[in-house]
Structure formats: C-alpha cells, structure tokens
Amino acid sequence: MTAATPIEVHESGDAALRVVATSPDRERNWAAVHALAAWLETADVDGVHGAVPTYDSVLVEFDPYVTSARQIRAFVLLGMRQLDYVGAPARMPRQFDVPVVYGGEYGPDLQKVADHEGLSVAEIIALHTAKSYVIRCLGAPAGSPMMDGPDFPLPVPRLKDPRLSVPAGAVSVAGRQAVIAPASAPGGWCVIGQTPLTVLNPDRQPLVPYLPGDLLRFHELPADEFDRLAGLELEASA
Numbered sequence: 001m002t003a004a005t006p007i008e009v010h011e012s013g014d015a016a017l018r019v020v021a022t023s024p025d026r027e028r029n030w031a032a033v034h035a036l037a038a039w040l041e042t043a044d045v046d047g048v049h050g051a052v053p054t055y056d057s058v059l060v061e062f063d064p065y066v067t068s069a070r071q072i073r074a075f076v077l078l079g080m081r082q083l084d085y086v087g088a089p090a091r092m093p094r095q096f097d098v099p100v101v102y103g104g105e106y107g108p109d110l111q112k113v114a115d116h117e118g119l120s121v122a123e124i125i126a127l128h129t130a131k132s133y134v135i136r137c138l139g140a141p142a143g144s145p146m147m148d149g150p151d152f153p154l155p156v157p158r159l160k161d162p163r164l165s166v167p168a169g170a171v172s173v174a175g176r177q178a179v180i181a182p183a184s185a186p187g188g189w190c191v192i193g194q195t196p197l198t199v200l201n202p203d204r205q206p207l208v209p210y211l212p213g214d215l216l217r218f219h220e221l222p223a224d225e226f227d228r229l230a231g232l233e234l235e236a237s238a
Contacts, residue, residue, distance in 0.1 A: 004084045005032040009073050015064050017072055020057040029056040030136060034212055039079045048072065053212065054137045094214045094236035095132065098180065099221035099229060100171050100193040106223065109190035113173065117152050125220055127151055128192065132215040133178060141185040142200050143208040145216060149178040162188035169195045171218065182208055196229040209234055
C-alpha cells in the first residue's frame with residue numbers, strides 16, 4: 001500500500017467534477033490523475049461520459065439526469081483509495097521518433113527563440129533533440145501531444161500576435177512546454193520546425209497513435225528530405 005495522494009474535488013458546472021492532485025511532487029500528481037482517469041474509464045460508472053486528465057487534474061464528465069456530483073465524488077474517492085492500496089496497472093511506454101526540419105519556412109520562429117535564449121540556432125536544435133519527452137496529456141487541437149519542454153535557459157514567450165493558421169506537423173514551444181500540431185489550426189506558440197509525418201488520421205481509432213505516458217523524441221531532418229517522408233504516418237518505433 002502506498003501513501004495516499006492528496007486531492008481536491010471541485011464542481012465544474014452542473015455536469016463535471018475537477019479532481020486536482022495536490023502533493024508537492026509533480027510526477028506523483030501526474031501519475032495519480034492519469035491512473036484515476038484510467039480507473040474511471042474501466043469502472044463502468046452509470047452516467048459518467050469520460051475522464052480527461054491533464055498535468056495534475058482530471059475532469060470527470062457526467063450526465064446529471066442519471067447521477068449526481070455527490071455520487072461521482074464518492075466514486076472518485078473510492079477509486080483513489082483503491083489505487084492507493086493496490087497501485088495503478090503498469091503500461092510500458094512506447095517510443096515515437098519524429099523527424100523535424102528546423103528553421104526557414106518550416107520553423108519561422110527558430111531564430112527568435114534562439115535570440116530570446118541567448119543561444120545559437122544550432123544550440124536550440126541540439127537542446128530540442130537532446131532527450132525523449134513524456135507525453136503528459138492530449139490537448140487541443142485534435143489530440144496534440146503536450147510535453148514538458150526542452151532544457152532551455154528561459155521560458156519561451158508566446159507570440160504577441162497569434163497566427164490564424166499553423167500547419168499540421170508544426171513543432172512548437174512555449175513557456176516550458178513543447179507540442180506537435182496534429183492538424184492545421186490557429187496558434188500562438190513559437191514554431192521552430194515541422195515534421196513531414198502525418199500525426200492525425202481521421203479514419204483511425206484512436207485518431208492519434210500515442211497516449212499520455214508514451215515517449216517522443218525529435219530528430220533533425222535535412223530540408224531536402226521533407227518531401228520524401230511527407231504523408232507517412234507517425235508510428236511507434238518501440
């Protein structure tokens with residue numbers, strides 16, 4: 001039995017609860033909310049539509065005509081007790097390798113990020129490709145893999161004027177986070193590169209191939225190789 005992870009449960013409108021893990025350990029909080037979301041998805045609780053985990057919280061959506069916030073809160077507390085007692089089932093993370101063309105038309109903000117960090121473009125690329133990133137949660141649009149960012153000296157500011165359209169495959173950074181855009185959408189993050197791989201497949205279930213907890217690593221790709229790989233789907237390498 002492990003020590004209980006402290007949580008707070010807040011009503012979020014009349015059809016959802018937001019469960020926040022509040023321990024001082026960020027990794028423990030992330031693991032706890034994702035384990036709770038997985039438990040709720042398999043518990044077959046009447047009236048629960050879904051559980052959406054993020055970095056330290058999970059939004060539990062329910063039908064107020066079938067159940068109530070009080071009942072769902074009780075299920076949440078039951079789930080946390082069970083997970084604290086038996087632990088969460090282990091899932092081996094998969095590795096995804098992502099080729100990226102940096103700079104130029106593919107990464108229009110690369111030089112801006114380098115100037116902000118006081119580093120060269122080559123140093124920014126080296127830091128961005130230096131490690132594997134844990135996918136912390138899926139965000140908008142369309143299941144974007146939200147990750148802790150590279151080990152840059154400073155947080156990266158968002159654009160003062162967001163773009164009306166960022167292309168699918170755009171590789172971006174902001175604050176201390178990193179992301180890939182699975183689909184074209186407006187965006188205010190700094191785009192430093194683009195992958196030619198297709199991330200989102202509307203004919204596939206799930207729409208994106210990765211899950212929270214999987215690992216993703218970027219690799220530099222020469223610009224003249226972009227077209228050769230364009231259209232190939234992102235797949236796990238291990």
